[in-house]
Amino acid sequence: MIALLDRLRLLTIREFATHWGRTVASVVVMAVSSAFLVAVIGISGSLTGSIAQLSSGLAGNAALEISGVTDAGFPQAVRADVAAVPGVTAAVPMLRANVGPDDNRLMLLGVDASTAALDSDLKDSVGSAQTAALLSVPNGVLAGPGAGFTAGDVITLRSGTVTVAAVLSGKEQARLNGGHYLIAPLPLAQRVTGRTGQVDSILIVTAPDADAAQVNSAVTTAVAGRALVSTPSLRAAQTSSGVVMLRFIAAMGAAIAFVVSAFLIYNTISMALAGRRPVISMLRAIGGRKQTIVRDVLAEAAVLGLVGGLLGAGFGVLMGRYAIGLLPGAFSQMMEARLEYLLPWYAIPAAILAAVLTNLAATAVAARQVYRVSPVEALAPVGVSQADAVPVRVRLLAGALAVGLAVLTVLVVRAHLGLFAAAALGSALGAEIALAFACTGPIVRLTGATARRLGSAGVLAGVNIDRAPRRVWATLMTVTIAVAMTITITGSNADAVRSARDTFASLADNDVWVSVTAEDMVPTPLLPNGLAEQVAAVPGVGRVTQGQLAFASFGGTKALVYGVDPDSNFAMARSLDTATRQRLLAGEGVVLSRDLARALGVSAGDDLTVQTPSGERRTRVLASVSYFSALSGTASMSLTLMREWFGRPGATTLQIDAAPGVDKAQLFTAIRQVVPAELHVYTGAAALDGVGKAMEQGLVLSRIMLVIVAFIAAMALLNTLTLALLERRRELGILRAVGSSRRFALRMVLAEAAGIGVIGAALGVLFGLANQYLYSLLATDIMGLDVHFRPGPPLLVFTVAALALSLLGSIPPAMRAARLNIVDAVSAD
Structure with a gap:
């Protein structure tokens, strides 16, 4: 034990104190990666947790839930049929609707006295005191503690007003x-939402001795296909599946961040061990065992991983809260629940464990060089030892590894694995790094040749580059990864947003749009009855086209369904050929x-069974097309068929065209005066911009990952260049002693950094373009959209930025080299 403490005091603690910059850099790299993992787990947990918390809070002890095929719900008459099923002790109807302005969207819950049978968060909310308050106030409602209302407030909803009878309080009510x-009360909720006789859910409480399978079968028979029968948890899981893409991409981002961190930690430790070879050789010479030295390094x-993980965890919580606020409102629409930040209990321990294991794995690989260096060889200068080659x-x-990973990438691309096809991006990055390592010799020689073109200081810098291939390769790959990741993320995002805008370009063909939601959200709520006729009567209106969108269940998959008519400008219908479009409008299929189509296992020409509130319907799949479906799959059918099947009369959007010669700005103003203030009126150009805005908001995690990778790369670059300076400290001192100027030392370090920056940036551009092209091939599987690869002008910007990053990272060590004290430099450590 005493020997262990002495080693820690004389070697480990001394190393931390002497090279505190490297220690801080290593801790910061792991802290940033840990923060990103905590943020990713927090975002994923918030998406699924918000749904699960709402579902469990409403369902309580319910064994089954009957839910609507669409957000229009199903007839309330189903309740009587279900309540008569043997084994059912309570059938609790419920209406759920999102109401209020976009900045304070509330869930309106319509319930009746049977809610008391549920052991849920609503049980205490509808007790005797609350019921008395509701009965004492005409059109009274109870407001949740976060709704922002006080007793007596009058709230205008879709088809009327309600008065806040009381404000609830308590932990369960706030959750x-x-x-x-x-x-x-259920009748009031139905009236103010214009859905008389409809409910969204019936929660079934069964008798304690009832056979679950028999009750489920009997309830399904009683429902007769008019609604979906499942457990409350299965409904929540179905809703959660719509955001699986975001969760998967977030997890991939966290994995890539840790891979990059592990790579950079390996480089840092390798350089650190190279600088500690004299100390290691001394320990070996006096009898120190290799295993003991490696254990101390591990x-x-x-310790560094633990400290970094702990520091990053707190920052990750803040990052996750910030990212949740940036997600587009379409997520909340599809989930029904309000998106809250819910950090799973395992997030921080997992991030700390990942940081420690990543640090240990990277260090273990780097520490293998201890076994390959003999005591005498370790005393040789850097560049002379065989360990440097x-x-x-x-x-x-x-x-061979690069070839294997490249083959794996091709196989994944050809397999069309859906979201899991994104794994090809990880294997491609691994193949590129392995290929660069295999080509270490040519890359280092090319870097040295580049530096030699920068004058006499560059010649000496080229010699230094040739002498330390491992260090140069590690530093150069830091720049390469930073540039490659930047081009991959920004280029892929730009390609995706541009391709999505191209897909939805037809939205801009209409002069004015009207919907309940804003232009960057999915317009699924129905517009007031008669609004289309009022708008059509506005002077200057040439044509009003009605359309309808709704989330519906297709074979157990939650999909967005478009109802279109002949004049509709919805992009999915406009992308069809004339014959297929005519068949679609005629109601011959979907x-x-x-x-x-891939999720349902069908293709063009196949029959498809669709469950609707009026029972099962069979139809024909007319075509499967490339279409942006980031949240869920998408289907399109004729507006007449959609209204008939799903029992949703009316429209969710009005697409308005001006009459010839009419001033469009004046027409917009006139329509805005006719349309109720709570509805949204926007131009066709704004509708198209809303699509791009929603996509950019949904890609917020990619931008966060870009910042993190750039930050890690900058820290690692500064660290490796500083280590390179420490390795050549004696050489620089001798140069100064024989007459070299401070300016020459400064130019030499900058020339080395410039050579590394130029070659690193060039490799980064090649790798980044390859990854961007690969993403365009995978986009159909990941996003359901044909993304077109298009390199842009930012390539030059990224290349110059990489060179600037190299030079900026080299300034601190270059200044240190210029200020080096000759006596201290040539003296022994």
């Missing part, structure tokens, strides 16, 4: 949908997005 809800890594067999193995 339900974040406290953002209104509770109303212990250092574990990359063995041929290792490079051959790296080349058109599916590729991802939905």
